[in-house]
Amino acid sequence: MCLTVDQTGNNQDLVITGSKDHYIKLFDVTEGSLGSISPTHNFEPPHYDGIESLVVQGDILFSGSRDNGIKKWDLDRKDLLQQVPNAHRDWVCALGVVPGSPALLSGCRGGVLKLWHTDTLGTLGELKGHESPINSISTNSSHLFTASDDRTVKIWRARGGLDSTLETVDNADEVASN
Template structure:
């Protein structure tokens, strides 16, 4: 844990009246010394990952900073929380640190080559030969990690790689979305710099999984983010476009051109 910083704070924000605006800022969270790169939230916690090489856990019930995790090799670019096992997954460079938030300790280190080690002081000797992890996604006992143009499937009960998704992307996979099905499979969606989106059906024993579908038409630039809700998928791209897809039919429902005046870097669907 990091101790060389002032505790962060959550403060109330008294916003000016703006008619019937549907979104109003109610609180401001302050504590990082550099830009925040990723967020993950539950009813009880907010997790923030930053260029300052820390992850901060915020208690949304008590409205205060709860924990700080540090000792990362570089900026922390992704963070996910598994409430079932109280595990926090944080990505920096070619490593994923797995934290038990009950003890505030790192319990495992996973790397982009598919290796897993228990946490020790030697884990801070990061190697520069591994490839950067671009994205992660969780689904019950599975962790999906995107490295270059492929995705590894990890069994979180063993912290070991049990499969790979081979989708034929021609460039790096930059984002992932996962949704469990009633049949026990995971629907895994990948978005790449090659402008394409691919869909995988991953069973209990994945092994090598080849994509059954590619969504057409592609974006005009690299895909930066995906949001999946039921059979509806949203994709955002460097081409400033947001697309809505039907995963049952694999068809494009609608496309919002010039949704922003710059890259669409993240999307989120309400539950």
């Protein structure tokens, strides 16, 4: 249902997938690989429902699931570090990290956008971002972007940096899409 890519310290390409079978799988992709390859690792324990979103920040992997939870994994040791079982009241459909900031963003099927501290997974704030499911979150150094089933992409600006709460996030612009 989702995937992300990363590279190890020795430039080994990694593909990480999230599936309806509740598992996150890791694939080592060697240069010149073609065709079908098997996973080299299944992350344990699995989520309780399908994986909707994956995002990597350094050597940390975050996963969001239809079980309403978020998990934080150590990519090197392939261990579960932390989890928030009821991170949202609905499916966690989108995750994003902010470069250079200890902030994780999550969006749910109910349209709620939440901000988390990546070290503690403590909630820093939340707001109603959309009237429909948030399907994707992307960030750059100064803005957040959310895409929703409501057929809009919203552009958000954080005032005072992303270490502050989401109450300081302002709806800077809205882009309608077809």
